[in-house]
Amino acid sequence: MSADLNIFITETEIAGADDGPLAGKTVAVKDNISTEGVRTTCGSAMLDDYVPPYDATVVERLADAGADVVGKANMDEFGMGTTTETSAFGATRNPVDPERVPGGSSGGSAAAVAAGEADLALGSDTGGSVRCPAAFCGVVGIKPTYGLVSRYGLVAYANSLEQIGPIGNTVEDAAALLDAIAGPDPNDATTRDEGADSNYAAAADGDVDGMTIGVPTELFEGADEGVVETVEAAIDDLEAQGAETVEVSLPSVEHAVEAYYVIAMSEASSNLARFDGVRYGHSAGHEGNWNETFAGTREEGFGAEVKRRILLGTYALSAGYHDKYYKKAQDARAWIRQDFEETFADVDVIASPTMPVKPFELGEGLEDPLKLYLADANTTPVNLANLPAISVPAGESEGLPVGLQLIGPQFGEERIVRAASAVEE
Known part of the structure; x- marks a missing residue:
């Protein structure tokens, strides 16, 4: 199936340790993350033959955790895109509907998980590049707080915005991968100690009783009607499980x-x-x-x-x-940043559609870059504010996946994991 969907730029076998929390799990790695001895192209003809002499910190941590890397996943060139159609190696197709895009720029990573070609995947998120494909492919994607995960070995696009993040079929799976890669790194001066001792997988307990969820009107405006209805139904389910929702504004x-x-x-x-x-x-x-x-x-x-x-x-x-x-x-x-800080004084997490639209048809957005840029309206604020966010499947609209985005305060990954796991249940 990977060949039909054009998921991998390079298929490989990088074995992890014999034991560890991810032992036996297979992982697809976005092709802008360095892998020693394995071609890393960033989806670009510019780096067609580039073979890194070292592993990124996250790849080392995958191996230490026992995971096996099975391929370098296709991506929009240098991470610049929302559809994984700008890759020099051809477009990746969405496993849910091969006539539609998987989102971007980590489309190959999300498609690998959705198609069953890998148990887990790593992507990078500069303005939504983990959450967008997670939403479009019906899987879970986490954009961590800036500084929680090392960027050493990530080919830079926009340093002040990007973070490496996990993708999985379930919230617990994605959180377990985050556990494996999170933590300070002497090779990346932007990493922090906060959150290093957390157990994100354990937070996926579905307990939202008493949690306050802010619903910003601005992040629902202009979204497709089917997307809004699906997301609102998921928020109603959270209320039914004991969460309190309040309308907030982020002008x-x-x-x-x-x-x-x-x-x-x-x-x-x-x-x-x-x-x-x-x-x-x-x-x-x-x-x-x-x-x-x-x-x-x-x-x-x-x-x-x-x-x-x-x-x-x-x-x-x-x-x-x-x-x-x-x-x-x-x-x-x-x-x-100030708007988010003031809002988080009153709520625990913020909920919105991950993407205001359903997955585009192949080729639909290539002639209108402005349309693609505007599709990032709900995801880019998170990167500008250096906050954590998760996209979790909220349901379907017209047979296509819709993602619910849950945003937390800085180093509030446990909160968003807990809320997202309740959406799953």
Whole structure:
């Protein structure tokens, strides 16, 4: 099935320890996470032949926990996309409906779990790239608090936003994978000690009695009617299990998509400057003329979406426009963080649709990038505020999966795992 769905860029066998909490579990690893001796392409022709000389910290921790890596999963090129159609190696199809996309950018990871090609998977989430494909494929995906999981060995897209996160068929499975990879790392100065001693899998007990769930009106506006109905029914089920729901307002999130894309594209333009055919990546081979080599390398190596984001990010950082765009985006980010902090003073978790739409048909969004960017409206605020969130299947609309997103305060993973497990039950 993996060949039919184009799930893996590279199939491999990396055996873990004989014992450990994940012994016998198979894991698909997103192809922007370094694996020693195994090709890591980021879904790009730029890194078609790149073989890392080291393992990412999360891959080392998988092996220590006893998990076996079975393949490098397809992804949108350098993590830039919502559909896994921008990969240089072709689109991945959704196992639920092969004529639809699996979401992105970690579409291969979510599809591997949904198709039964792997028990678990690792993705990376910069603006929803774990939660979107989890919602579209009907599985569970966790975006951890920024700093909970090491990014050492993750090929950078937007450093201040991205986190590696687990994907599983159940909340408990995804939480057990989070247990294995979480914790401080001397190779990543952004990691923190908070949460290192937590037992996230044990928190999947379904006990939401007395929990207060905030429901922000802004994250329901503009969503498909079927998505809203499915998510509201899941929230009603939580109420029936003893949770209290209250309507809350997060006015700043209306600016999240704009702020996110300015910041993410700006950071991408800086991070991807290293791929010049000299230091890293494919070389166009124009010997003796560095300018021609640089231009030709990036023309041949990068796809259209990556080029678009590099150009827009470079423009936002250019002289005369930095304050107009980048600084304003950072101001909006501070406002979003403040809104969440004030709301979490009164509620335990926040609930919303993960995605405001159902899975796109293949090719539907490629000609309209703005439509795809706007589809990230509910997921990007979480990354801007560096918060944890989980997408858990809420049900179906017209036979297609719908995800419920539960957002927690910083290092509040146990709360969102507990609430999500109640949705499962």
